[in-house]
Amino acid sequence: MNRVPMTVEGAEALRSELDDLKKVQRPAVVQAIAEAREHGDLKENAEYHAAREKQGFIEGRIQDIEAKLSMAQVIDVKAIEPSGKVIFGTTVTIIRVEDDSEVTYKIVGDDEADVKNRKISVNSPIARALIGKEEGDIVVVNTPSGSVEYEIDTVAHI
Template sequence: MDKEPITADGLESLKEELIFLKEKKRPQIVAAISEARSHGDLKENAEYHAAKEEQSHNEGRITEINDIIARANVIDVTKMSNDGKVIFGSTVDLENLDTGEKITYKIVGKDEADLQKKLIFFQSPIGRGLIGKNKNDLVEIKTPAGVKNFEIKDVKYV
């Protein structure tokens, strides 16, 4: 069982989701199953089958989160001294030198990566291209969409 890096925020989010699934969603599903059972014949009871399927998904996610938490190697960059180097958990302000666009990414583990929230997986092309670089470095990153050129404007350990 390999340890997986995760930020302190990522671990906290998973714990919150786990509590929600166990304490809120699970009882709702049990109530829905009970309600559907009261409608009679289970063979042709769509509500019952839908509730059982939802229960299966919920329990699967609970198992998955428990596994992630068990394998978590929490890296809290707020407790590290910032030397301007991009590391796992750091927040990086970039300027795309090709378009002039400014963007901020946080380098995170696979279970918390979410491009919509600007949380990028440390082993993604951009993540790999940034790790180990320093503030003010110019970086060329090969992405599936082509080569992108960035300047690292700032590195924060927040």
């Protein structure tokens, strides 16, 4: 079985969502189904069908989260000795050589990636180019519009 890297924060977020689904949303939808059944004919009962559809979504999401957590290799970056190298879980500030624009990314697992919040997947082209490099190194990232050079400004284990 292949292990999937995940940060401590990502695992906690999934566990929190799983807890909410099991303890709050699942009982609520079961109650909604019971109430809809009391209204009579189930063939033409829109409330019943909507509740059953929501139940299917909740059960599917529970299975999805449990599978992700069972395959996760949770990595606590704060427990790793800082070395100045870019590794999974580090926060990296890079400067585009061409125009000196600066951007900061945290390298996370595939399920945690969220570009709007500056979290990129360890399997993304930028992260793959950065992994193993150190502060001050120049990296070349191949993009659809051509190669882009970045300088690694800072690497933080936060």
